[in-house]
Amino acid sequence: MNPLLITADRLWDGTGNATRVRPVLQVVGDRIDSVETALLSPKTCSGEVVDFPGCTILPGMIDTHVHLVMSAQPTNEAIIDQVTRESDAERMARIAGNAEAALHAGLTTVRDCGGTKNHVQQVRDRIRRGELVGADIVACGSPITTTLGHCHWLGLVADTYDEVEAAASKMLAEDVDFLKVMATGGNMTATSDPMKAQYDARTLHRIAQMGRDASKHSAAHVLSRVALPAVVAANFRTIEHCDWRVEEFRYEFDPELAKKIIDQNQFVGLTMSGLARRAFLPEVNTLGIGPVKRLDARFACERQMIDAGIRYTIHSDAGVRLCPIERFVLGLRAAERELKLTPTEILRAVTATAAEAIELPDRGVLSAGKRADLIVVEGDPTRDLTCLEKIRAVMKAGVWYHFEKPS
Ligand SMILES: [Zn+2]
Known part of the structure; x- marks a missing residue:
């Protein structure tokens, strides 16, 4: 199972008010393996990389x-x-x-x-x-x-x-x-x-x-x-x-x-x-x-x-x-x-x-071990909820279902 690395301008993990800038979210199988901040360009990491410039990653x-x-x-x-x-x-x-x-x-x-x-x-x-x-x-x-x-x-x-x-x-x-x-x-x-x-x-x-x-x-x-x-x-x-x-x-x-x-x-x-x-x-x-x-x-x-x-x-x-x-x-x-x-x-x-x-402890938050249920939207929805209407990608249990290639 090859890891998949998803990057974007920012990530909001489902808790708190702050977003993480330059996140690298690693998915292995149907799970989130890690959520980190990019110190190096993700291009230097092993595994497939999908980058969403101008976008935010958040939980499904x-x-x-x-x-x-x-x-x-x-x-x-x-x-x-x-x-x-x-x-x-x-x-x-x-x-x-x-x-x-x-x-x-x-x-x-x-x-x-x-x-x-x-x-x-x-x-x-x-x-x-x-x-x-x-x-x-x-x-x-x-x-x-x-x-x-x-x-x-x-x-x-x-x-x-x-x-x-x-x-x-x-x-x-x-x-x-x-x-x-x-x-x-x-x-x-x-x-x-x-x-x-x-x-x-x-x-x-x-x-x-x-x-x-x-x-x-x-x-x-x-x-x-x-x-x-x-x-x-x-x-x-x-x-x-x-x-x-x-x-x-x-x-x-x-x-x-x-x-x-x-x-x-x-x-x-x-x-x-x-x-x-x-x-x-x-x-x-x-x-x-x-x-x-x-x-x-x-x-x-x-x-x-x-x-x-x-x-x-x-x-x-x-x-x-x-x-x-x-x-x-x-x-x-x-x-x-x-x-x-x-x-x-x-x-x-x-x-x-x-x-x-509704008692689903495996989701709702982007952190290691949770199910890889996430969306990628244009802009920053923590400042403007209409960004949620501009969905670029939807992943459920590690599988992309809605995916607009980053331009
Ligand atoms: Zn009803």
């Missing part, structure tokens, strides 16, 4: 919440109609197409937070076997939800404690990587109520515990404060959306609950999907003032979470309306603007922190 990005089976059409009705009407073959083709688009957009790993049947696992396995090209997928199969509850149309309905236990067992038997539950209703499903809890504390605790017993993590979708104490008590690894909403336009942050989240090392997933991209998507403002007006209160509350020290990832919820997977970076730019985060804070949320949140 990780989107911790996507829906590969969904098509990001402009309305919820159109998305639900498509998912429920299509054949299994059509769904699998969309999942595979989105996974490939994700990889070319610089996402080397995506966590799928809900699809149909075991389709996402099937595509995940085909990518792992090298039969398809795409981002590495972490899959929950279908999310557990109630009759007519949020995303019930994905097909995994369970109302009672016993039914929920059976649903979680079914997902584990279908080889999922984590368990996902809809702890409240959601905006996408008109028959569900985002302001109401879908399960009691005992049932939620059982799901998270079944995950832990199977050495898998778990995720809970939370769109209002009402479900949060039980989700924290159950110690779900990630709290998706983590909305502290108590009324239409009112959010109520609770420092005591926040402290528990921090002490248990839970992670929240901040959702920068369609509406949250209002600054860049003029069509959002035509959707009615309600949901857009609510965003100001939501962002203020998310800033309180961040200031309190809660650890967070930033995800796209790709597949939902106006949110195609290849536009991941637009969500990051929205986070910079709306949550007043710095570019490196945002980059950490989608690399090192994301890997830790």
Whole structure:
């Protein structure tokens, strides 16, 4: 196995704020062997050298919440109609197409937070076997939800404690990587109520515990404060959306609950999907003032979470309306603007922190021994996030998938 040496103007390793200048990153097989600063010209080293002048090397990005089976059409009705009407073959083709688009957009790993049947696992396995090209997928199969509850149309309905236990067992038997539950209703499903809890504390605790017993993590979708104490008590690894909403336009942050989240090392997933991209998507403002007006209160509350020290990832919820997977970076730019985060804070949320949140210790950081998942972009993304839209190369597990020859 010949070593491959990758050089560029700078490297950001997934941690901290600083970049390393004149880096030499050595890849052997599917692993990073070393990351050093060039004292000599890399041309004098043995092994193949690829130099990217004017560029930055950074870890492959990780989107911790996507829906590969969904098509990001402009309305919820159109998305639900498509998912429920299509054949299994059509769904699998969309999942595979989105996974490939994700990889070319610089996402080397995506966590799928809900699809149909075991389709996402099937595509995940085909990518792992090298039969398809795409981002590495972490899959929950279908999310557990109630009759007519949020995303019930994905097909995994369970109302009672016993039914929920059976649903979680079914997902584990279908080889999922984590368990996902809809702890409240959601905006996408008109028959569900985002302001109401879908399960009691005992049932939620059982799901998270079944995950832990199977050495898998778990995720809970939370769109209002009402479900949060039980989700924290159950110690779900990630709290998706983590909305502290108590009324239409009112959010109520609770420092005591926040402290528990921090002490248990839970992670929240901040959702920068369609509406949250209002600054860049003029069509959002035509959707009615309600949901857009609510965003100001939501962002203020998310800033309180961040200031309190809660650890967070930033995800796209790709597949939902106006949110195609290849536009991941637009969500990051929205986070910079709306949550007043710095570019490196945002980059950490989608690399090192994301890997830790979803329990993938082999990636998210560029250091010796980690998997060689990396991207090369033009310019310096630690100063300007739009550089992430100028991808020159994507490597996953030591293999180039997107490669534009240095000129
Ligand atoms: Zn989602």
